[in-house]
Amino acid sequence: MSLSLEPAAERAPKVVRHSDGAMRKFLNVNRASIGTLAVFVVMIAIFAAANPTVFLHWPIYSSVLVTLPVALCLVVPLVFIVTVGEIDLSFPATMGFSAWIFALVVQAGYSPFLGIAGAVVTGMALGYAVGALVVLAGLSSLIATLGMNYMLRGLILIVTQGKSIALLQLQDTTAATLLSTDLFGVPVQVFWALAFVVFAGVLFNHHRFGARVKAAGDNPDSASQMGINVNNVRIATYVFMGVGAALAGVLSTMVNFTWWPTTGDGYLLPAIASVFVGGTPTWGGVGTVAGGAIGALIVSFIQSGIVAAGLSGFYVQFFNGLIIILSLIGHRWNQRRFR
Amino acid sequence: MPERLIELKNIAKSYGRVFAVGGVNFHVDRGEVVGLIGDNGAGKSTLIKMLAGAIAPTSGEIIVRGQAVTGWNAARSRDAGIETVFQDRALAVQQTIVRNIFMGRELTGWFGLLDQRKERSEAERLMREIGFTSKVFSPDSIVGQLSGGERQGVALARAIYNKADLIVMDEPTTALSLTETEKVFRFVRAVRASGRSVLFIGHNIHHVFDIAERFVVMDRGTVALQAVKEQIGTAERLISYMEKLAHPQGTASYDSDQSISGSRA
Numbered sequence: 001m002s003l004s005l006e007p008a009a010e011r012a013p014k015v016v017r018h019s020d021g022a023m024r025k026f027l028n029v030n031r032a033s034i035g036t037l038a039v040f041v042v043m044i045a046i047f048a049a050a051n052p053t054v055f056l057h058w059p060i061y062s063s064v065l066v067t068l069p070v071a072l073c074l075v076v077p078l079v080f081i082v083t084v085g086e087i088d089l090s091f092p093a094t095m096g097f098s099a100w101i102f103a104l105v106v107q108a109g110y111s112p113f114l115g116i117a118g119a120v121v122t123g124m125a126l127g128y129a130v131g132a133l134v135v136l137a138g139l140s141s142l143i144a145t146l147g148m149n150y151m152l153r154g155l156i157l158i159v160t161q162g163k164s165i166a167l168l169q170l171q172d173t174t175a176a177t178l179l180s181t182d183l184f185g186v187p188v189q190v191f192w193a194l195a196f197v198v199f200a201g202v203l204f205n206h207h208r209f210g211a212r213v214k215a216a217g218d219n220p221d222s223a224s225q226m227g228i229n230v231n232n233v234r235i236a237t238y239v240f241m242g243v244g245a246a247l248a249g250v251l252s253t254m255v256n257f258t259w260w261p262t263t264g265d266g267y268l269l270p271a272i273a274s275v276f277v278g279g280t281p282t283w284g285g286v287g288t289v290a291g292g293a294i295g296a297l298i299v300s301f302i303q304s305g306i307v308a309a310g311l312s313g314f315y316v317q318f319f320n321g322l323i324i325i326l327s328l329i330g331h332r333w334n335q336r337r338f339r
Numbered sequence: 340m341p342e343r344l345i346e347l348k349n350i351a352k353s354y355g356r357v358f359a360v361g362g363v364n365f366h367v368d369r370g371e372v373v374g375l376i377g378d379n380g381a382g383k384s385t386l387i388k389m390l391a392g393a394i395a396p397t398s399g400e401i402i403v404r405g406q407a408v409t410g411w412n413a414a415r416s417r418d419a420g421i422e423t424v425f426q427d428r429a430l431a432v433q434q435t436i437v438r439n440i441f442m443g444r445e446l447t448g449w450f451g452l453l454d455q456r457k458e459r460s461e462a463e464r465l466m467r468e469i470g471f472t473s474k475v476f477s478p479d480s481i482v483g484q485l486s487g488g489e490r491q492g493v494a495l496a497r498a499i500y501n502k503a504d505l506i507v508m509d510e511p512t513t514a515l516s517l518t519e520t521e522k523v524f525r526f527v528r529a530v531r532a533s534g535r536s537v538l539f540i541g542h543n544i545h546h547v548f549d550i551a552e553r554f555v556v557m558d559r560g561t562v563a564l565q566a567v568k569e570q571i572g573t574a575e576r577l578i579s580y581m582e583k584l585a586h587p588q589g590t591a592s593y594d595s596d597q598s599i600s601g602s603r604a
Contacts (some may be wrong), residue, residue: 025479029479202452206452206453206455207450207451207452207453208445208447208451208452208453209451211438211441211442211445211453212443212445214431214433214434214438215431215434215438215442215443218431218432218433218434219429219430219431219432221429222425222427222429222430222431222442223431223442223443224393224413225391225393225413225423225425225429226413226417226429226442226443226444226497227392227412227413227414227416227417227443227444228442228443229414285431285433285434286433336483337433338432338433338481338482338483338484
């Protein structure tokens with residue numbers, strides 16, 4: 001069958017709108033994450049100029065790498081949620097809740113690996129509950145997930161009466177070796193977090209799920225006309241967020257072998273900021289996992305960087321905000337929104 | 340007698356007490372081009388959205404190749420060989436041409452991983468068939484960068500990819516230039532020549548009359564007329580029939596003898 005609709009004369013190219021250069025294509029596809037990387041490099045260069053002795057030596061980087069894995073596990077699934085056109089503010093409580101299950105399983109004398117499985121299942125269940133509430137009840141994700149965050153955190157505090165759980169029995173176990181030691185001077189958690197980032201990147205860019213997340217976030221009506229169950233896709237992003245929150249909770253508990261009732265609380269705004277600093281726009285349909293990961297690196301670095309650069313702690317919030325705003329302006333200029 | 344591809348029996352859709360479509364019998368056979376016409380609000384769009392599975396009928400039966408179906412939805416409709424080119428083209432404009440062509444029908448390998456090489460080569464083949472030049476666009480071009488006619492091309496490419504038996508086109512020529520309209524007509528003829536069916540919805544009666552061989556006229560949620568081209572004769576007679584539907588008292592000076600010997604459903 002031939003469906004040639006144009007006479008030969010019309011087939012001549014009118015305007016050349018793209019180049020076949022592989023390098024140029026790579027830059028174009030990854031412009032958001034490359035821009036974010038540039039912000040990171042510039043930031044480190046400024047810090048290094050301000051205080052070369054600190055920034056040309058390893059310990060400052062090593063200290064940032066302790067909190068970075070937790071941030072990565074939160075930021076990367078959050079990119080999926082923002083891309084599908086929603087937001088989640090409940091992940092800190094999900095993180096605390098899943099880590100609590102992990103701590104309880106370990107405290108009861110079971111294997112820490114069973115505890116990790118329990119935490120992940122808990123995270124998925126809570127993610128499903130939050131997602132179903134937002135999607136099926138048709139609530140605003142901004143407000144509904146804020147409510148869920150308060151409720152889940154409140155539940156933890158009511159039941160534990162605000163008491164932490166020390167898990168000193170974890171020391172010298174296989175789990176501690178795998179999750180709480182250094183490898184080549186780098187906290188081993190970094191490698192696990194990077195593996196999670198790579199997994200999420202493949203899911204986002206090379207898997208049917210990522211394609212449907214982008215389609216549903218771009219034009220939900222079209223996606224559903226093409227047979228995609230948009231509600232299921234949206235809920236699935238929340239379930240994935242639950243997995244990330246559970247992993248983050250386990251990793252943060254493994255750092256000091258202690259679970260706190262406030263576990264996860266401090267990550268809400270830095271994780272959200274990282275997504276947007278990373279170059280994922282607010283309107284859905286497009287996003288970048290690699291950019292989000294670099295965004296997490298930037299946000300994690302600001303605090304240590306500013307103090308190490310010789311400024312007092314009072315400057316931290318100001319520069320935090322400044323870098324977020326400058327990144328957004330940079331991305332605004334770098335992204336084009338199609339309608 | 341040609342195979343009956345799809346049949347809607349006594350199909351109705353109501354929103355509360357308002358009937359958008361009230362008890363319509365409608366069918367499409369293999370290898371025919373059916374023109375669906377009617378005024379705004381006649382229920383054309385509701386009818387084709389039910390065909391596409393985008394909305395569920397309130398009552399009635401959907402029969403695909405002689406089999407009554409249950410749980411009809413968008414995915415089922417596409418599986419049954421019905422592809423719809425929606426009026427708004429149903430494109431995700433921030434995504435590439437490839438992603439739009441395979442939206443909801445991704446080609447995957449292991450564990451649901453996308454077979455991006457195959458998707459790309461298939462997209463290139465489809466774009467050539469539709470008449471895109473690969474020098475101007477690549478399958479990786481973002482749909483938002485394309486013009487209206489080019490976007491229509493992406494929607495058409497998506498519709499023919501799965502060798503659908505029935506391609507439903509909702510006002511495909513609206514807002515298109517003369518040459519772009521001609522392209523759409525050539526597309527319809529090519530689909531027809533390959534033994535498949537087209538349901539063509541349009542406001543321009545001349546367009547619909549040229550391209551279709553059987554006509555279904557809807558009026559206020561019901562089918563007012565079903566007739567083949569020979570029964571109607573000329574586009575002018577169809578237009579005057581439409582005018583009389585809209586103004587039954589007939590202030591306009593149309594020949595009252597111009598009755599069309601179609602069947603009322």
